[in-house]
Amino acid sequence: MAGPNTSEAIAAELATRPGHANKRSTLIRWLVIGVSMTFLGALLAAPLAAVFATALHSGWAAYFQSFADPDTRAAIRLTLTTAAVVVPLNTLFGITAAWCIAKFEFKGKSFLITLIDLPLAVSPVVSGLIYVLLFGLNGWFGAWLQEHEISIVYALPGIILATMFVTFPYVARELIPLMQQLGNDEEEAAITLGAGGWFTFFHVTLPRIRWGLVYGVILCNARAMGEFGAVSVVSGNIRGLTTTMPLHIEILYNEYNFVGAFAVASMLSMLAVVTLVIKTLVERSGYRRR
Amino acid sequence: MKMVGQKEPNVLPGFGITLGFTTFFLCAIVLLPLSALVLKAAGMDFARFVDVITSPRALASYRLSFGASMLAASMNMVFGFGIAWSLVRYDFPGRKFVDAIIDMPFALPTAVSGIALTTVFAANGWIGQYLEPMGIKVAYTWIGITVALTLIGMPFVVRTVQPALAEVNRDLEDAAETLGAGRFYVFRRIIVPTVLPALLTGFTLAFARAVGEYGSVIFIAGNMPMKTEITPLLIVIRLEEFDYAGAAALGVVMLSISFVMLLAINLLQVWGRKRLMVSR
Numbered sequence: 001m002a003g004p005n006t007s008e009a010i011a012a013e014l015a016t017r018p019g020h021a022n023k024r025s026t027l028i029r030w031l032v033i034g035v036s037m038t039f040l041g042a043l044l045a046a047p048l049a050a051v052f053a054t055a056l057h058s059g060w061a062a063y064f065q066s067f068a069d070p071d072t073r074a075a076i077r078l079t080l081t082t083a084a085v086v087v088p089l090n091t092l093f094g095i096t097a098a099w100c101i102a103k104f105e106f107k108g109k110s111f112l113i114t115l116i117d118l119p120l121a122v123s124p125v126v127s128g129l130i131y132v133l134l135f136g137l138n139g140w141f142g143a144w145l146q147e148h149e150i151s152i153v154y155a156l157p158g159i160i161l162a163t164m165f166v167t168f169p170y171v172a173r174e175l176i177p178l179m180q181q182l183g184n185d186e187e188e189a190a191i192t193l194g195a196g197g198w199f200t201f202f203h204v205t206l207p208r209i210r211w212g213l214v215y216g217v218i219l220c221n222a223r224a225m226g227e228f229g230a231v232s233v234v235s236g237n238i239r240g241l242t243t244t245m246p247l248h249i250e251i252l253y254n255e256y257n258f259v260g261a262f263a264v265a266s267m268l269s270m271l272a273v274v275t276l277v278i279k280t281l282v283e284r285s286g287y288r289r290r
Numbered sequence: 291m292k293m294v295g296q297k298e299p300n301v302l303p304g305f306g307i308t309l310g311f312t313t314f315f316l317c318a319i320v321l322l323p324l325s326a327l328v329l330k331a332a333g334m335d336f337a338r339f340v341d342v343i344t345s346p347r348a349l350a351s352y353r354l355s356f357g358a359s360m361l362a363a364s365m366n367m368v369f370g371f372g373i374a375w376s377l378v379r380y381d382f383p384g385r386k387f388v389d390a391i392i393d394m395p396f397a398l399p400t401a402v403s404g405i406a407l408t409t410v411f412a413a414n415g416w417i418g419q420y421l422e423p424m425g426i427k428v429a430y431t432w433i434g435i436t437v438a439l440t441l442i443g444m445p446f447v448v449r450t451v452q453p454a455l456a457e458v459n460r461d462l463e464d465a466a467e468t469l470g471a472g473r474f475y476v477f478r479r480i481i482v483p484t485v486l487p488a489l490l491t492g493f494t495l496a497f498a499r500a501v502g503e504y505g506s507v508i509f510i511a512g513n514m515p516m517k518t519e520i521t522p523l524l525i526v527i528r529l530e531e532f533d534y535a536g537a538a539a540l541g542v543v544m545l546s547i548s549f550v551m552l553l554a555i556n557l558l559q560v561w562g563r564k565r566l567m568v569s570r
Contacts, residue, residue, distance in 0.1 A: 032375055032376055036372040036373040037388070040392075045391075050415070096315075097315075097316075100304075100305060103300070103304075103305070104300060104302070104305045117552070118548075121551055123501070123544045123548065124502065125502070129538070132529060132534070134322070184300075184302060187302055188301055222397045226397075226399025233529060262409075265402040271397075
């Protein structure tokens with residue numbers, strides 16, 4: 001069979017083969033990319049840029065000035081305190097839950113997993129509401145708490161509880177599939193050879209799950225610091241006392257203090273960016289989400 | 291490999307204590323508070339309960355919350371597919387960067403995305419100033435609500451469709467094309483059926499998240515009763531009026547929706563796994 005002998009003929013023949021780019025497929029390709037990127041640009045990039053543009057609208061001096069406000073500082077402190085309590089507790093829970101679910105077989109396991117995931121499906125407002133109903137003045141424990149002068153709702157404990165509920169599943173969700181996939185063989189070998197339970201966990205399990213753990217913890221932390229709806233319901237919005245950073249943003253914004261509001265927002269945005277950078281680095285280290 | 295139905299001895303320690311701790315923590319943080327909500331609503335007079343959840347203001351808020359969430363999830367299904375397709379099939383400058391920032395709405399606090407979207411889409415904002423002369427008001431209307439819900443739902447669709455698209459058998463596509471199938475036919479008969487379960491799962495996840503969303507919506511919504519008032523906001527308003535029972539009743543409605551969504555997602559995932567097994 002006499003094949004094509006000029007380069008144009010070869011090119012024309014190649015163009016008819018599957019998977020080979022021709023004019024139409026190139027056009028579609030750039031159309032899809034163009035539309036997708038415009039969508040992302042309008043929805044994601046523009047708002048993010050607007051945060052920093054508005055925060056720096058009156059210059060760097062005004063930007064830094066807004067962090068001198070004692071209420072803003074109190075909000076930052078409160079957010080850090082909340083995260084400092086919530087993240088370690090939820091990490092401990094996540095590791096424990098993952099150990100029991102991934103390492104052992106028992107009845108009702110998938111039900112347990114569904115329950116752990118439940119807070120993800122619940123509206124943040126409902127997440128706050130349930131604690132108000134439990135610990136508020138007319139709630140189950142309301143009268144008892146008032147007798148003993150303990151305040152949970154409209155105070156730090158309520159904020160911590162609501163944040164804990166919202167960020168409850170993050171570490172567990174990351175670790176359960178990872179540990180299930182890794183299997184029990186290495187731990188069983190360690191135990192059989194005489195290692196203790198803790199030793200096995202710290203020297204055999206932990207090194208293998210560390211990237212998944214980092215992943216879960218940073219996501220949990222980002223959500224804990226940024227939670228708005230649930231915390232808004234339980235906090236009572238007492239300025240300088242029970243306003244976390246997101247709530248303080250709302251107050252400043254409603255007072256038309258845009259530089260102040262967006263200055264605080266820019267800090268949280270940077271936290272989000274740092275979270276994504278760590279996440280990307282973790283993924284680059286070879287960790288794949290399941 | 292574990293054998294099905296065969297009980298194997300487990301030498302690992304800590305089953306009792308980890309299960310106990312997990313169950314205790316779960317009950318204390320999640321189940322006990324949720325049951326407080328259900329019991330509070332159950333303690334209401336039934337006629338009053340029905341009254342609260344079917345009041346015109348509540349019905350208007352369901353309509354808005356559902357309509358806007360449905361629209362937002364549908365937009366995400368279309369554009370999310372486009373984004374996932376671009377990331378999986380094409381190579382373009384900045385692809386890795388785009389892939390990394392898809393998760394931004396997960397990490398960005400909702401209050402921040404709320405005020406940022408309002409600023410961009412307000413009448414004098416970067417994008418709003420071009421839409422306003424065309425008669426499209428985004429901020430403080432239902433369109434703005436839809437935009438906010440689209441933003442927070444976007445990663446759900448992209449992140450579920452992406453791995454499914456990567457799974458599509460390229461050899462099958464090439465074979466079909468060699469046998470004379472057009473690109474559109476290949477798309478319709480090979481690609482769409484493979485990614486359909488993932489696409490629907492992503493849609494449901496985005497919808498479930500959008501229905502309950504509060505933070506990013508209230509800034510851009512305008513919050514006019516009967517017009518731009520979402521159901522979660524109505525719960526907050528009832529709480530501020532110290533109408534705990536009314537808030538609990540609406541909370542139960544939202545919680546029931548969450549359960550239905552959770553069930554739908556689980557069923558979709560089972561269906562998707564089954565389809566994947568059949569196609570192999």
